[in-house]
Amino acid sequence: MTLLPNRWKLSDLGLGVGLRTQHFRHITEHWPAMDWFEILSENFIDTEGRPLWYLDQIAERYPIVMHGVSLSVGSTDPIDFGFLDRLATLAKRVKARWLGDHICWTGVAGLNGHDLYPVPYTEEGLRHMIQRVRAIQDYLERPLVLENPSTYLTFASSSMPEEEFIARLAVEADCALLLDVNNVYVTCRNHDLDPLAYLDAIPYEHVVQVHLAGHTDNGTHCIDTHDGRVIDAVWELYARVQEKTGGRATLLEWDAKLPKFAVLQEEVGKAAKFRRDLRVAARRAAA
Amino acid sequence: MSLRDAPPLATLERWMQTVVMHPDGAEPGVRSAAARRLLPRTAKDLGSVVLPSKALSSVERLDIYAHMYYARLLEVLENEYPTTRRILGDDVFRRACRAYVHRHPSRHRTLNSLSEKLPAFLARHLPRGNRSGLAVDVARIERAMEDVFDAPRAEPLTAAGFAAIGTEEWGRVRLRVNPALKFLKLCYPANAYMNAVRGKGKARVPRPRTTTVIVFRRDFTVFRRDQEPEQFRLLQALAAGRTLAQAVRGSVARRRGSADELAATLGAWFRQWAADRVFCQ
Numbered sequence: 406m407t408l409l410p411n412r413w414k415l416s417d418l419g420l421g422v423g424l425r426t427q428h429f430r431h432i433t434e435h436w437p438a439m440d441w442f443e444i445l446s447e448n449f450i451d452t453e454g455r456p457l458w459y460l461d462q463i464a465e466r467y468p469i470v471m472h473g474v475s476l477s478v479g480s481t482d483p484i485d486f487g488f489l490d491r492l493a494t495l496a497k498r499v500k501a502r503w504l505g506d507h508i509c510w511t512g513v514a515g516l517n518g519h520d521l522y523p524v525p526y527t528e529e530g531l532r533h534m535i536q537r538v539r540a541i542q543d544y545l546e547r548p549l550v551l552e553n554p555s556t557y558l559t560f561a562s563s564s565m566p567e568e569e570f571i572a573r574l575a576v577e578a579d580c581a582l583l584l585d586v587n588n589v590y591v592t593c594r595n596h597d598l599d600p601l602a603y604l605d606a607i608p609y610e611h612v613v614q615v616h617l618a619g620h621t622d623n624g625t626h627c628i629d630t631h632d633g634r635v636i637d638a639v640w641e642l643y644a645r646v647q648e649k650t651g652g653r654a655t656l657l658e659w660d661a662k663l664p665k666f667a668v669l670q671e672e673v674g675k676a677a678k679f680r681r682d683l684r685v686a687a688r689r690a691a692a
Numbered sequence: 693m694s695l696r697d698a699p700p701l702a703t704l705e706r707w708m709q710t711v712v713m714h715p716d717g718a719e720p721g722v723r724s725a726a727a728r729r730l731l732p733r734t735a736k737d738l739g740s741v742v743l744p745s746k747a748l749s750s751v752e753r754l755d756i757y758a759h760m761y762y763a764r765l766l767e768v769l770e771n772e773y774p775t776t777r778r779i780l781g782d783d784v785f786r787r788a789c790r791a792y793v794h795r796h797p798s799r800h801r802t803l804n805s806l807s808e809k810l811p812a813f814l815a816r817h818l819p820r821g822n823r824s825g826l827a828v829d830v831a832r833i834e835r836a837m838e839d840v841f842d843a844p845r846a847e848p849l850t851a852a853g854f855a856a857i858g859t860e861e862w863g864r865v866r867l868r869v870n871p872a873l874k875f876l877k878l879c880y881p882a883n884a885y886m887n888a889v890r891g892k893g894k895a896r897v898p899r900p901r902t903t904t905v906i907v908f909r910r911d912f913t914v915f916r917r918d919q920e921p922e923q924f925r926l927l928q929a930l931a932a933g934r935t936l937a938q939a940v941r942g943s944v945a946r947r948r949g950s951a952d953e954l955a956a957t958l959g960a961w962f963r964q965w966a967a968d969r970v971f972c973q
Contacts, residue, residue, distance in 0.1 A: 447802040452842035454872075455912035475801040481702040488801050513705045517798045518761055522708060529701050558753035559743045562698035597746055625747035626756065 408651030408687075413548055413581060415503055415613045418468050418654035420676055422669045425659075429459040431666045436466060439670065443656050446473035446504065450491045464499040470550075470614070470656075471496055472583070475517060476506035478541070478551065479524040479534050482513050489544055503613065505550030505583055508534070508571060525560035526570040531577075538578035550613055551575075552583040555591040555620070555629035567592065568606035575611040582607070584653075585616035586642040587635065591627040600642055609650050617643060617676065618658040632661035634672055644679045651687070652680055699731055699741070707731045707741075711754055712761050715794040718754035765793045768803050769810065773834045775886050776814070779827040779897070788814060804842055811835050822880075822897050829882035836874040836907040837914045843872035846972035848910075853973060854966060863937035867930050867971045872909035875928055877902065883916050910969045917968065922947055923961050927970070 419440030424432075426448075431437070442463060449457055463469070473492065477485075496504050509521040524530045542549050553571055565573075575582050584607060593600040619633030635643075635657070646653070657673035699707070707730040714721030719735055721727055733741055738750040745753065769789045770777055777785040792813045798806050811831040818824035848870070857865055881898050883905045888895035904924035907916050919927065922944045929939035940958070947954060965971065 451800075451802045451804045453845045454841045454843065454909065458912050479705075481705055485801065491801075510705055512798075513702070513709055515799050516709065516713070517800060518709060518713065518757075519764055519798060519803060520712075520757060520760055522705070522712075522757065525698075525701065525704060527698065527701070529698075533701055557756040558750075559745075560704065561740055561743050562704070595745060626745070626753075628756070 409609050409649070411581065411613045411650075411653075412579075412610050413613065415581070416654070417652050418470070418502065420673045420680075421468075421470070421654070421656045422673055423472075423656065423658045423660065424460070424463065424469075425663060426456065427663050428666045428669075429456075429463075433459060433462050437666060437670065439467060441468040441470065441502070441654070441656075443470045443472050443658075444499070446471045446492055446495060447475050450495050460499060468502050469499040470654075471499070471501045471504035472550075472552070473504070473506040474519070474521065475511055476541070477511040477517075478506060478508065478537050478549075479510035479522075479530070480513055481510075481533070482515065484537060484540060484544075486544060489541065493545055503548070503550050503581065504545075505552065505581070505614075507552045507554045508574065509554045521554040523554065523556040523558060523560070524570075526563035526565050526567055527560075528564065531565075531570055531573055534574055535578040538574065538580045542578070542580060548579070548581045550581040550583050552585050552616065553588050553592070555585075555588040555595075555627075557595055557626060557628075559596055566598070566603075566606075567596075568603045572606050572608050575608050580611070581613045582611045583614040583616060584612050584646060585618070586646060587616065587618040587620055587639050587658075588629060589642055590636075590639050591620050591629050594622075594627045601645065604642060604645055604649070607649075609646075612646070612650060612653055614654045614656065615643065615646055616656055616658055617673070630661055631658045633659075635675070640675070640679070643676065644682075647679050647683050652683060655680075697740070703730055704741075708754070708757075712757040713794070713797060714758065715762075715790060718758040719751050721758060722751060722754070762790055762793060765798070765803075765806065766790065769793075769807055772807055772838055773810070773831055775889055776827050776831040776834055778889065779823060779830060780818075784818075788817065791817065804838070807835060807838070822900065825900060826880045826882060826885060826897050829876075829878040829880045830886060832876055832878065833882055833886065833905065833907060833916060836876055837916070840872045840874055840907050840909045840914050843909060846871055848969035849966075849971040849973055851966065863935065865936050866933055867936065868973070869927065869931035870908055870970055870972045873931070873970060874907045875924065875931070876905045876907065877924070878905060881918075883918050886916065906970075908968060908970060915968065917964075926961070927965070930971075 421441035424442040424444045449460055507521050512518045538549055589600050589603050593603055617635045618631045619635055621628045621630040655676045659669055707727055710727045711718050711721035714724055722735055735751045742750040742753055744750045766789050792810055796809050811828055814831050815828045879900050881901055881903045885895050885898055904919045904921055906919055925943035926939050929942050
C-alpha cells in the first residue's frame with residue numbers, strides 16, 4: 406500500500422465537516438477538535454454580516470476549503486466572470502486551500518434553479534465542459550475541484566457512462582476531483598450501476614478530496630439529502646477509495662436535521678479507522 | 693436515439709429547465725407550449741430524451757427535480773418570512789410563494805435576493821383586507837431584516853466621536869447613517885404586532901394605522917424599532933446627507949411644545965440612536 410499523490414500535491418487535510426450556521430457559536434466558543442472545515446461558498450459571498458464575522462474567526466484557526474453550488478460549469482450560458490471574482494476575493498480572505506463546485510449545470514437563460522442538474526454524457530457535453538473548466542481555471546489561476554453529483558435521471562443521448570465522462574473531463578481539462586462516495590452510491594442505485602466499477606474508472610491522481618454523507622432511500626430511488634449518518638455500503642466505498650489513494654482529505658456533509666456538533670465529530674471520526682488501517686497495511690507492506 | 697437525433701446541449705438544458713420549473717410539475721411541464729417549442733415530446737415518447745429506470749418512468753425521474761426545485765425555494769421563503777406565514781396560514785402562504793417563484797425565478801448565484809420582490813408581489817396578489825394588509829407590512833419588515841443582515845459593515849460613531857464634534861459645528865455637521873439600516877413607512881402597526889407575537893406567542897390582527905419603523909444591525913444582530921413620525925423624518929433627512937440644522941428644520945419645525953421640550957425630545961432621540969449605533973464614522 407503506497408500513497409498515490411494527487412497531481413497538484415495538495416495536502417491531505419485529514420477529517421473535516423461542513424461549516425454550518427447552527428454550529429458557529431459552538432465552534433467559536435469551544436474551538437473543537439477538527440482538522441478542517443468546508444464552506445458553502447455562496448453562503449459567504451454576498452454578505453458582510455454575522456456569517457462572515459464568524460468565518461473570519463474560524464479561518465484563523467482551521468484550514469478552509471471552498472465548495473460551491475452555483476458555478477454551473479455545464480451550463481450553456483456565458484461564464485459569469487463577476488462571480489469568479491467574488492469567489493477569488495473570498496478565497497483570498499479565508500486562505501482557501503482549494504475551491505470547487507460540481508460537474509453539473511444549475512440554470513440557463515440567466516436563471517438559477519439552485520439545484521445540480523445533470524449534463525448529458527456526450528462528446529458535445531464533454532467538449533463544452535472541458536473548454537469551460539479550462540477557461541475558469543485560467544481565470545482563477547488555480548485548479549478547480551469538481552464533484553460528481555447525485556443524479557436522478559439519464560439522458561437518452563448519453564454515449565458514455567458517467568464515470569468515463571468524469572475521468573476524461575479530469576484528464577483533458579486537467580482539473581481536480583472531489584469524489585463524493587455517497588453520490589457514487591446514490592447515482593449507481595438510481596441508474597442500476599455497479600459502484601465498484603464506477604470507482605475503478607476514476608483517475609485517482611486527480612482526486613484531492615472525498616465527501617461522505619447520508620441519503621434517503623425511497624425504495625424506487627435514493628435522494629442525496631445529507632440528513633443522517635453514512636450507511637455501511639458507503640463506508641465500504643470510502644474504504645476502497647482510501648485504498649486506491651493512500652488517503653485523501655475527507656469531509657462529512659450534514660445539512661438537514663442537523664445534530665449537535667459532537668455527533669458530526671463522532672460520525673466523521675469513523676473515517677479515522679479506515680485511515681489507520683491503511684497506514685498499518687502500508688507499514689506491513691514496507692516491512 | 694441516434695447521435696443525429698440528439699438535441700443540442702443548449703436546447704436540452706433549456707428544455708429541462710422549462711420542464712422542472714413548471715409550477716404544476718414535470719408532466720404538465722413536458723406538455724407545456726414552452727417545452728414543446730424546444731422538444732416536441734409527450735409523456736409517452738419522453739423515453740427518447742430521458743431514459744426510464746427499472747423503477748421510475750421518464751417523467752417520474754424529471755419530477756424528482758421539479759419537486760425539489762419548489763421544495764428548496766419554498767423552504768428558503770418559509771425561513772425568511774415566519775411571521776408573514778403565520779398571518780396568512782400555511783396553505784395561502786405556500787400557494788403565494790409558489791406563484792411568486794414561478795413569476796420571479798432566481799437570477800442570482802446566491803439565494804440572498806430570492807425574495808426581494810415578495811412583499812410587492814403579495815401586495816399585488818393577496819385579496820384586500822386587514823389580514824392581507826398586515827401580512828404585506830410584516831413581509832416588508834422581514835425582507836428588510838434580510839437586507840440588513842447582509843448589508844455592508846461600517847465603524848459606528850462612538851460617544852467619543854460625538855464628543856469630538858464641537859458645539860459650534862453641530863448645526864453644520866452631516867452625520868453618516870449606518871448602511872445596515874432600512875426605513876419603512878407602513879400602513880399597519882406591524883412591528884408592534886411582531887413584538888407581540890414574539891412575546892406572547894399570539895396577537896390580534898390590528899386595525900390599519902400609519903407607522904414608521906427602522907430596521908438596523910448592531911453588533912451583527914438585527915433590531916426593529918418604531919419611530920415617531922418626526923423622528924423618522926429627521927433620521928431620513930440625515931441619511932439623505934442634510935446637515936443637522938437642515939434636517940431638524942425640515943422634520944420637527946411644526947412640532948408643538950416649547951424649545952426646552954423640543955431640545956429634550958431631540959436629546960432623547962439622539963441618545964437612543966447613539967445606543968443603537970445608528971450613526972457611523
